[in-house]
Amino acid sequence: MTSVALELRSVTKQFGDKLALDNLSLSVPTGSVFGFLGPNGAGKTTTIRIVAGLARATAGTVRVLGGSAGVEATAARAGVGYLPDVPGFYSWMDARSFLRFAGELFGLSGRTLEERIDVLLDLSGLVGVTQRLGEYSRGMRQRLGLAQALVNAPQLLLLDEPTSALDPLGRKNVLDMVQSLRGRTTVFFSTHILSDVERVCDSVAIINRGRLIAESSMDDLLRQYGRQWIRLEVEAPPCEMAQAVAGFPWLVESKEVEGGLRLAVRDVRAAQKAVPEMLAARGWGLRRFEVEEAGLEDVFVQLVGEAAE
Amino acid sequence: MRGFAPLFRKELREMRRTARLWVLPGIMLFFALTAPLLAKLTPILLNSGALAEEGVVIQVADPTYLDAYRSFSQNLTQLMIMAVIIAAGGLVSGEVRKGTAALVLAKPVSRAAFVLAKGASQALLVLVTALVGAAGSWAATYLAFGEAPVAALVAGVGLWTVMALLFSAAMLVISAGVASQPGAAGIGLGAYALLAVLSLWSAAKRFTPAGLFDAVYAALAGESASLLWPALTGLVGAGLLLTGAVAVFRTREI
Numbered sequence: 001m002t003s004v005a006l007e008l009r010s011v012t013k014q015f016g017d018k019l020a021l022d023n024l025s026l027s028v029p030t031g032s033v034f035g036f037l038g039p040n041g042a043g044k045t046t047t048i049r050i051v052a053g054l055a056r057a058t059a060g061t062v063r064v065l066g067g068s069a070g071v072e073a074t075a076a077r078a079g080v081g082y083l084p085d086v087p088g089f090y091s092w093m094d095a096r097s098f099l100r101f102a103g104e105l106f107g108l109s110g111r112t113l114e115e116r117i118d119v120l121l122d123l124s125g126l127v128g129v130t131q132r133l134g135e136y137s138r139g140m141r142q143r144l145g146l147a148q149a150l151v152n153a154p155q156l157l158l159l160d161e162p163t164s165a166l167d168p169l170g171r172k173n174v175l176d177m178v179q180s181l182r183g184r185t186t187v188f189f190s191t192h193i194l195s196d197v198e199r200v201c202d203s204v205a206i207i208n209r210g211r212l213i214a215e216s217s218m219d220d221l222l223r224q225y226g227r228q229w230i231r232l233e234v235e236a237p238p239c240e241m242a243q244a245v246a247g248f249p250w251l252v253e254s255k256e257v258e259g260g261l262r263l264a265v266r267d268v269r270a271a272q273k274a275v276p277e278m279l280a281a282r283g284w285g286l287r288r289f290e291v292e293e294a295g296l297e298d299v300f301v302q303l304v305g306e307a308a309e
Numbered sequence: 310m311r312g313f314a315p316l317f318r319k320e321l322r323e324m325r326r327t328a329r330l331w332v333l334p335g336i337m338l339f340f341a342l343t344a345p346l347l348a349k350l351t352p353i354l355l356n357s358g359a360l361a362e363e364g365v366v367i368q369v370a371d372p373t374y375l376d377a378y379r380s381f382s383q384n385l386t387q388l389m390i391m392a393v394i395i396a397a398g399g400l401v402s403g404e405v406r407k408g409t410a411a412l413v414l415a416k417p418v419s420r421a422a423f424v425l426a427k428g429a430s431q432a433l434l435v436l437v438t439a440l441v442g443a444a445g446s447w448a449a450t451y452l453a454f455g456e457a458p459v460a461a462l463v464a465g466v467g468l469w470t471v472m473a474l475l476f477s478a479a480m481l482v483i484s485a486g487v488a489s490q491p492g493a494a495g496i497g498l499g500a501y502a503l504l505a506v507l508s509l510w511s512a513a514k515r516f517t518p519a520g521l522f523d524a525v526y527a528a529l530a531g532e533s534a535s536l537l538w539p540a541l542t543g544l545v546g547a548g549l550l551l552t553g554a555v556a557v558f559r560t561r562e563i
Contacts, residue, residue: 054563056562074417077418082415084408087408088412090319092323093326104314104318105315106416
């Protein structure tokens with residue numbers, strides 16, 4: 001088994017004058033749950049469509065599970081499962097017949113396929129549902145979409161915005177399912193829901209306007225880009241407080257918020273020492289001093305904002 | 310051509326589970342049954358109108374099975390081919406638009422298998438339609454006139470089958486490249502009109518599929534016409550168009 005399940009090298013995709021992907025390179029480690037983040041229109045779906053063999057890169061190479069990917073690379077897709085953002089089904093089929101059809105496309109048949117269908121129907125909460133797929137709700141379609149993506153027990157699972165159409169319970173089920181695949185299946189998970197990524201992903205890449213702006217493990221990303229914030233409330237007007245902290249070298253920026261300041265700091269320890277000294281010198285009483293942990297949302301806003309500038 | 314067998318089975322089930330299996334054979338049966346009936350009733354209808362009340366008698370020769378076959382042949386080359394074109398307009402583009410093609414083609418399935426499974430199922434539907442038409446026309450003509458030569462009917466419907474296969478293959482190419490079903494049907498009808506115009510040119514009528522218009526009529530009406538070349542070039546054309554459909558679909562982004 002290769003140590004990299006999915007690799008993109010200098011992938012460019014052009015639609016007429018529009019550059020959808022600009023020299024995109026990334027590596028997805030085998031067994032990881034990889035979050036692929038970006039604002040709407042960043043190029044996430046285009047990337048996944050190229051990896052899934054539904055679209056062609058204008059330039060660059062894509063390797064899936066050690067082999068070349070592409071529209072005609074059918075063998076490379078044997079170990080891949082794919083759930084698009086809006087899965088389309090044959091409205092005249094029911095869930096079992098669709099999963100059987102999906103399995104047959106992977107060359108599965110007989111008892112093995114039927115047993116796998118039973119497990120997947122159970123997993124997606126569709127046991128005993130006899131409705132035709134044309135009558136399914138969006139949530140049901142999404143759950144069936146995930147089930148069909150798992151029918152071949154894929155080594156690489158491509159999920160394009162898998163939770164965006166789901167209610168909180170459906171979202172939890174999908175995320176639990178993704179988490180349960182960790183180590184066995186590599187999951188490439190595109191989304192703009194940052195809390196989903198924080199919950200299940202161990203590695204992450206962020207793209208904006210078709211360009212990769214960050215790629216690393218979640219921990220490294222937060223360590224590297226995550227600013228820590230301090231919520232500070234004292235017995236003084238916020239504008240005076242802002243002036244008082246302005247000269248400290250550990251301060252990155254300060255924002256006025258209701259009742260006080262929110263300070264982005266590069267050295268929490270230094271701030272923890274300096275702020276009480278400053279308050280004592282000015283005779284201001286302390287109401288609140290709270291260190292907020294760095295989150296993916298801050299990193300995302302910071303990186304995407306910087307890229308936009 | 311990986312994935313052809315399950316895709317072909319899906320196409321057959323889809324035809325059975327949706328109205329697709331019944332539409333073309335149904336229209337064909339309607340024309341097959343009504344052509345002899347209209348041929349039989351035409352003299353009676355002509356003499357039962359207002360002119361008859363005024364004492365005018367219209368002399369019409371007694372209708373024969375040939376009148377029924379001629380009327381049937383006109384419906385075959387006009388309305389039935391248009392029905393084939395419209396019905397096949399969304400064969401590929403419909404799946405792309407609905408998103409089903411994306412789920413299928415992200416699996417280890419070749420684009421060629423996807424198109425050819427549709428081509429094979431459509432060819433089967435055309436054959437079933439032709440059989441229904443031939444059987445219906447023979448039965449209705451025999452009941453109406455007491456005779457219905459099988460050889461002429463088989464030749465005429467056989468040539469129509471070639472024509473329907475040609476237009477089905479053309480629709481696969483168009484549908485593989487054009488996103489909209491009405492748009493694809495419109496282009497298909499344009500191609501039909503072009504071939505009909507081409508059939509006015511004697512050389513084209515003799516050596517190309519444009520001759521199928523006349524050939525179907527001639528076979529059913531017992532007249533002489535060039536049958537071999539239009540049939541052969543029609544079949545070769547259908548094969549080439551099918552290959553073209555695969556090539557076009559290979560370049561399409563889903």
